[in-house]
Ligand SMILES: Nc1ncnc2c1ncn2[C@@H]1O[C@H](COP(=O)(O)OP(=O)(O)O)[C@@H](O)[C@H]1O
């Protein structure tokens with residue numbers, strides 16, 4: 001009977017993540033999130049936004065770690081405030097800064113966290129740990145101590161610990177910061193595979209991190225959802241806004257003064273600019289329209305319309321892999337070699 005639907009049945013029909021009118025203030029004056037509404041089903045979703053846009057705040061609300069000032073959020077039908085225990089069973093979370101016990105072996109870390117999450121049967125747990133390490137591509141280093149893993153491997157270990165209780169929803173906050181291009185690609189692949197039968201919400205300020213496996217993008221700007229839809233729809237919106245201008249090197253300053261530059265390529269004595277404009281009439285040089293802009297260009301065109309190109313571009317440029325700060329291990333020794 002419909003009236004007797006219990007919590008478990010209710011949850012199975014509900015969207016994986018549902019956010020309604022969420023506003024959040026850390027202090028009384030500023031709303032860091034402002035009336036955010038989102039509804040996500042199965043698949044790999046990108047939460048895109050410049051630094052400070054509100055991505056981590058929203059994720060912490062979804063993961064029951066922060067209570068929204070206003071509005072509500074549900075995970076698999078469960079309210080993140082009133083039914084937080086159910087939500088925690090359904091969700092796996094990889095926070096923006098993840099580190100693991102450096103002197104433990106990879107497999108040991110996941111096994112211990114699995115035991116803590118309530119998997120008490122040793123045999124079943126062992127099997128699940130092996131399965132999840134396989135899923136994130138760490139089987140070969142299962143015996144290796146965490147301190148001997150590369151940055152990318154530690155990030156994938158973070159996914160393994162978040163996934164070990166087999167949650168329906170996985171939330172990963174900026175997982176690719178500081179990774180080299182190869183590890184980024186690998187991470188993207190792991191996310192795409194996992195997104196086939198569950199919900200993945202991955203935040204990033206780098207469009208390229210979403211890749212072709214991403215089915216929908218929610219773009220957060222200053223605490224509001226500025227765009228939600230398929231990557232193809234963001235590309236569609238960029239039509240008639242991305243152009244290429246080629247000028248001799250000595251005239252390049254003029255182009256830079258007049259236009260919002262997305263990228264530049266020097267070709268012999270000439271330089272080719274990709275620029276974004278609100279409309280063709282704004283062009284002051286001979287230009288040809290870029291028929292198939294990249295997703296990154298579409299994002300920058302979108303942000304340019306909102307007067308935020310500079311900020312979005314800075315984020316993209318600051319994306320070069322960087323060595324993480326040397327950390328003290330919990331035993332006080334310095335981590336001399338930062339491998340990645
Ligand atoms: N604990 C906090 N107390 C006060 N302000 C915060 C706190 N955490 C984040 N903020 C502010 O909220 C805004 C959004 O931050 P955040 O959600 O971390 O954005 P993002 O993850 O997109 O970079 C920023 O202006 C940030 O300074």
Ligand SMILES: [Mg+2]
Pocket residue numbers: 055056057096173174
């Ligand atoms: Mg963040």
